[in-house]
Amino acid sequence: MTAAVAASIALVLAGVLPASAADEAESGSTSNVVGDPEYNVLGETPTQPDARARMSVATPTRITFSENPVGTYVQSLYVATHGVQFGPTAFIATDGANPTSPVLSGSPRFQGDITGTFVNADGPFTVDHFSVDIGYLDAANAVSIRAFDSRGLELVTVPVSLTGIVTVNVTHPNIAAFLVFTSGSEPAGWAIDNLTFTAPSGDPSNDAGAYVAPW
Numbered sequence: 001m002t003a004a005v006a007a008s009i010a011l012v013l014a015g016v017l018p019a020s021a022a023d024e025a026e027s028g029s030t031s032n033v034v035g036d037p038e039y040n041v042l043g044e045t046p047t048q049p050d051a052r053a054r055m056s057v058a059t060p061t062r063i064t065f066s067e068n069p070v071g072t073y074v075q076s077l078y079v080a081t082h083g084v085q086f087g088p089t090a091f092i093a094t095d096g097a098n099p100t101s102p103v104l105s106g107s108p109r110f111q112g113d114i115t116g117t118f119v120n121a122d123g124p125f126t127v128d129h130f131s132v133d134i135g136y137l138d139a140a141n142a143v144s145i146r147a148f149d150s151r152g153l154e155l156v157t158v159p160v161s162l163t164g165i166v167t168v169n170v171t172h173p174n175i176a177a178f179l180v181f182t183s184g185s186e187p188a189g190w191a192i193d194n195l196t197f198t199a200p201s202g203d204p205s206n207d208a209g210a211y212v213a214p215w
């Protein structure tokens, strides 16, 4: 056991982490507890002052997709600034049906699935809640959100039962990643906007265990 692992487990025993995260930290302790705990606990000089400051005081992070130009395939553009890695086919688009355009579209435009993984400069992390606007939906139960844990296993799937621009809240412990996908018939398509979550504040072991992306 390395000093870093020992320190991380000590944090777990001190009650910093919930029990499930503690289990993951222990089971993954051979190689996957990332980083120097002193660095993570005490923080560092922020390289992205605004974003890191928001995270350190546990205020919500919000991505509005007005941060980058329309047409951008965002992929890892939001990792350093906001803490989300998007799938390779998602791009920023204008959407006349959404009052908060621009939005994030999958490929094909307004038809493709969208994936997101919570990861920042310190590595993957999990959240217990996030919200996202989905729309414009002409049909109920046509689009769903699925949340995954850090092993890539499904935690919960939330069908969007309303129409229009719908703010969907997903609440479950230890959400590492999510998928928004067409689960029914939505002829006019959809996009997402205003992804909002609260990242853990400097917790080095919240990137628990063996991390496996579900896609």
Ligand SMILES: [Ca+2]
Pocket: 064, 065, 066, 100, 101, 102, 103, 193, 194
């Ligand atoms: Ca927007």
